[in-house]
Amino acid sequence: MINKSIEESIVLSIFDLANQLKKIGDDVYLKVGLTTQQWLILLHLSGNPNLPFFKREKHVKDLMASELAESLNVSRANITNLINVLLEKKLIKQFEDGQDRRKKRLRLTKKGIALIDKTQPSRLGVIHFLTEGFSTEQKQTFLTFLEECMSKLINEDDKIKSFHKLI
Amino acid sequence: MINKSIEESIVLSIFDLANQLKKIGDDVYLKVGLTTQQWLILLHLSGNPNLPFFKREKHVKDLMASELAESLNVSRANITNLINVLLEKKLIKQFEDGQDRRKKRLRLTKKGIALIDKTQPSRLGVIHFLTEGFSTEQKQTFLTFLEECMSKLINEDDKIKSFHKLI
C-alpha cells in the first residue's frame, strides 16, 4: 500500500502542470506557426530575465546554440535543427563571433521581435490568471522553492545519482 | 524591454524543473528497461494516491486505457502503443470488463508490482532530498498553489482560450 505524501504530491503535480502548460503552449504557438520549443528559443534570444537560465548566470553577449542546448537541457544537434527552422522563417539571424571563429551568435530579427511582442499579452494574461489569488509572499515562497529544487538538481548531481544506485 | 516578474518566473521555473525531473526519470527508468511514460502508467496502475488524477476523481475499478489517456493528457492511440510494450514485458495484464464489453481493464502483474516496489526507495529518496528544508506549512501552500493552477487550467478552459484570441 502506498501512502499519501505531500512531497510526492508536489513532484507529481509539477509534472502534471508542466505537461498541461506545454499543451496549451502548443495550441497557442501553432497559431503563429511555431512549436513550444521553437518559441522558447525566441524567448531566450529576447533576453527574458525571468528565464531560469538567465538567473543562474548573466549573459552579456548574444547567445550561442550550445548555450541554448544547456538551458533547454537537450543535445546540440537538436538545437541545430530547431535553429534551422527559425532561420528559414527569418525569425532569427546567425553571425560569427569576432573573437572565436568556432562560435556563432544568434539574434532575433525584427520579425522575431514582432512575433514575441505579439504573443506577449496573451501569455502574460494566462500567467496572471493562473497566479492570482496568492499573496506576493506566497508567490515568493513558491519561486524560492522551485529555484532551490533546481539548484539541488544541478549542483548536487552526485547526491541525486547516489539514490539511483539503490535500483 | 521585458520586466522581471515573479509570476512569469514561477511558470518558467515549473517548466524547467519538470524538464529536469523528466531527464532524471529517463536515466533511472532506463536501468529497468522503461521510459518515463511507461513507468508513469505503472504508477497509475499501482493506484498511487499522490497522482493528481486520483485526487481529481476517485476510482474504484481498475483503470482503462482511455482513463490513462485523460490523465497523461495524450491520445488514446498513443496509450495503446505504450500498453502494448508493457504487456509484452509482462508488467501489466489486460482483461475485459464484465459489465461493458467495449472496455478493457488494466492491472499490474506480480512482476509489475515488484518493479514498482524496487524503484520506490530511490524515487522517494530523491523527492525527499529535493523538498527538505521547507516547513510542512510551506509545502502545503505550495501544493495548494499547484492544485489551484491545475484546476483553473482544467475547469476554466474557456477563460484560458479567451486570452489566446489576442493573438
Add this chain to the structure above:
DNA sequence: TTAAATAGTTAATAATGTTAACTATTTTTA
C-alpha cells in the same frame, strides 16, 4: 607543438506523439 576541449553540423535512428478511419458496443433520443 601536440593533445584536449569546444562549437557546430550531418546522418542514421529511436521514441513519442498525432490524426483519420475503422470495428464493436452501449447509450441516448426522436
Add this chain to the structure above:
DNA sequence: TAAAAATAGTTAACATTATTAACTATTTAA
C-alpha cells in the same frame, strides 16, 4: 423501439522531437 450519437479500443500513415556517433574547424591547455 429503431436510428443516431457516443464511447472504447485499434490500426496505419505520418510528423516532431529527440538521441548518439562521427566528422570538421578552431581554440586552449599541457
